[in-house]
Amino acid sequence: MKSLLPILTVVAAIVALWYAAAVPMNAPWARDQAARADVTLTTPELIADTWSQERPRLPAPHQVVADLWGATGALVLEGRAFSKRSLITHAWYTLSATLLGFVIGTAAGVLLAVGIVYNRAMDMAVMPWAIASQTIPILAIAPMIIVVLNSLGIQGIIPKAIISAYLSFFPVVVGMVKGLRAPGRDQLDLLATYSATGGNEFWKLRLPASMPYFFTAMKISIAAALVGTIVGELPTGAVRGLGARMLSGSYYGQTIQIWSALFAAAILAAALVGLIGLVERRILKRMGMQA
Amino acid sequence: MTKPVIEARNLDLTFQTNDGPVHALKGVSLDIGKGEFVSFIGPSGCGKTTFLRAIAALEHPTAGTLTVNGMTPDEARRERAYGYVFQAAGLYPWRTIAGNIKLPLEIMGFQKSEQDKRVADVLKLVDLDGFGKKFPWQLSGGMQQRASIARALAFDADILLMDEPFGALDEIVRDHLNEQLLALWARTEKTIGFVTHSIPEAVYLSTKIVVMSPRPGRITDVIESTLPRERPLDIRDTPEFLKLAHRVREGLRAGHAYDD
Numbered sequence: 001m002k003s004l005l006p007i008l009t010v011v012a013a014i015v016a017l018w019y020a021a022a023v024p025m026n027a028p029w030a031r032d033q034a035a036r037a038d039v040t041l042t043t044p045e046l047i048a049d050t051w052s053q054e055r056p057r058l059p060a061p062h063q064v065v066a067d068l069w070g071a072t073g074a075l076v077l078e079g080r081a082f083s084k085r086s087l088i089t090h091a092w093y094t095l096s097a098t099l100l101g102f103v104i105g106t107a108a109g110v111l112l113a114v115g116i117v118y119n120r121a122m123d124m125a126v127m128p129w130a131i132a133s134q135t136i137p138i139l140a141i142a143p144m145i146i147v148v149l150n151s152l153g154i155q156g157i158i159p160k161a162i163i164s165a166y167l168s169f170f171p172v173v174v175g176m177v178k179g180l181r182a183p184g185r186d187q188l189d190l191l192a193t194y195s196a197t198g199g200n201e202f203w204k205l206r207l208p209a210s211m212p213y214f215f216t217a218m219k220i221s222i223a224a225a226l227v228g229t230i231v232g233e234l235p236t237g238a239v240r241g242l243g244a245r246m247l248s249g250s251y252y253g254q255t256i257q258i259w260s261a262l263f264a265a266a267i268l269a270a271a272l273v274g275l276i277g278l279v280e281r282r283i284l285k286r287m288g289m290q291a
Numbered sequence: 292m293t294k295p296v297i298e299a300r301n302l303d304l305t306f307q308t309n310d311g312p313v314h315a316l317k318g319v320s321l322d323i324g325k326g327e328f329v330s331f332i333g334p335s336g337c338g339k340t341t342f343l344r345a346i347a348a349l350e351h352p353t354a355g356t357l358t359v360n361g362m363t364p365d366e367a368r369r370e371r372a373y374g375y376v377f378q379a380a381g382l383y384p385w386r387t388i389a390g391n392i393k394l395p396l397e398i399m400g401f402q403k404s405e406q407d408k409r410v411a412d413v414l415k416l417v418d419l420d421g422f423g424k425k426f427p428w429q430l431s432g433g434m435q436q437r438a439s440i441a442r443a444l445a446f447d448a449d450i451l452l453m454d455e456p457f458g459a460l461d462e463i464v465r466d467h468l469n470e471q472l473l474a475l476w477a478r479t480e481k482t483i484g485f486v487t488h489s490i491p492e493a494v495y496l497s498t499k500i501v502v503m504s505p506r507p508g509r510i511t512d513v514i515e516s517t518l519p520r521e522r523p524l525d526i527r528d529t530p531e532f533l534k535l536a537h538r539v540r541e542g543l544r545a546g547h548a549y550d551d
Contacts, residue, residue, distance in 0.1 A: 189349050190375065193349070204394065211385070287384075288387065
């Protein structure tokens with residue numbers, strides 16, 4: 001619990017900074033309104049107003065928290081956890097596409113890495129393309145993927161998952177190539193002295209040796225998958241999902257809604273990364289590699 | 292002595308590097324008989340490791356002939372003629388000690404029950420009884436190296452090739468392991484090829500000491516040990532031991548005379 005204090009200190013500093021920033025950000029609107037109503041605001045009144053506007057430029061933390069609670073916990077208590085207004089519903093849509101994209105991306109990443117490690121032509125050819133694929137802004141390519149798939153009659157979760165996979169395969173390729181190449185010459189020579197087959201080498205040496213790299217890569221790639229899904233929700237005019245919440249929030253100037261969707265996405269990402277970390281600890285411990 | 296187990300005739304081995312060819316071995320001829328303990332000693336670059344690797348078919352000679360049990364090294368490998376011990380224990384961290392020893396047995400397709408029996412046998416042989424369920428990081432460096440020797444012994448090859456197996460260990464552990472290795476050799480009657488750069492280690496362990504020198508890698512002296520097979524550690528203070536050590540040192544120095 002020693003680590004809790006520094007973390008809380010940083011959180012407190014950020015919250016303080018946030019409240020402080022909300023004042024100048026929202027003050028013009030407050031003054032404007034006051035001028036129209038022909039009243040003069042004292043400083044405390046002004047500050048109180050900047051922290052409680054309906055459509056602030058920068059919502060104060062407590063407004064975001066209240067909105068988050070209103071769209072999740074409060075609805076659960078009312079028994080309407082999966083209503084259209086509920087962030088849980090939206091988060092679920094985003095999550096399902098993220099998980100599908102993550103699975104596709106991870107599988108593709110592992111296959112590509114195996115190809116790169118075992119095939120010289122792929123070793124020379126694939127990596128530059130993989131790197132190039134990540135330098136193209138996802139925002140530019142996402143609408144194209146959706147339009148192309150739509151013309152093929154593919155809609156719904158699949159296009160989002162593919163955009164998500166597009167972002168999430170890359171860390172897995174890089175991590176797995178490094179992991180599969182982790183065994184040194186002595187370890188490979190040892191297998192050679194047993195006249196081991198290529199299959200032995202892969203299953204008994206390269207694959208287990210790559211596990212720590214695999215988990216590290218997956219932690220990065222699942223966060224990337226979530227970003228990919230949210231980006232995929234933006235240009236589709238999707239009505240469901242966290243990305244759709246952010247988009248509609250920005251259409252209607254609902255800044256608080258944007259921020260609470262943003263926080264929901266961040267919480268979701270943290271939970272996913274944490275979950276993989278948990279699985280990692282379990283499996284590596286069983287493999288005797290926790291030291 | 293019957294037909295040698297390992298027979299090398301005029302062996303050349305040249306590596307092509309960016310700086311031109313490197314003559315790792317030149318004109319190496321040597322016979323190793325059954326049950327011998329042969330040490331290869333020399334400065335780095337003298338080809339001692341390369342020669343051991345050539346026997347194990349990890350390197351391929353560019354000229355000359357090399358037979359192991361009357362076969363080519365590649366055929367001998369397929370016949371599981373030898374176990375190889377590297378300088379680093381190289382145990383898989385994700386396998387227990389028993390799991391590591393099973394590795395060659397799994398690859399060679401031994402029955403499950405036979406695997407367990409052999410693991411128990413070799414663990415006893417290297418004095419690691421009861422450590423089978425531990426993971427490598429739970430063992431000291433010396434114990435890890437013993438486990439790697441057990442792994443090389445598990446499939447019961449007649450030849451044991453060891454490439455500076457104790458090179459990374461401190462002197463006290465090393466002495467202890469040398470004693471154990473001699474005991475093991477006496478019990479199993481294996482033929483052992485042992486690379487080292489320690490003169491006392493070579494003299495203490497071997498029935499035959501092969502002194503090598505670099506550029507090009509070649510044999511400068513082959514010394515048949517006059518020491519008895521039974522060797523307590525304090526044999527190293529006897530005049531006979533010192534005389535052998537002296538001759539090895541002379542051989543090494545003669546090899547170096549080629550340099551400036």
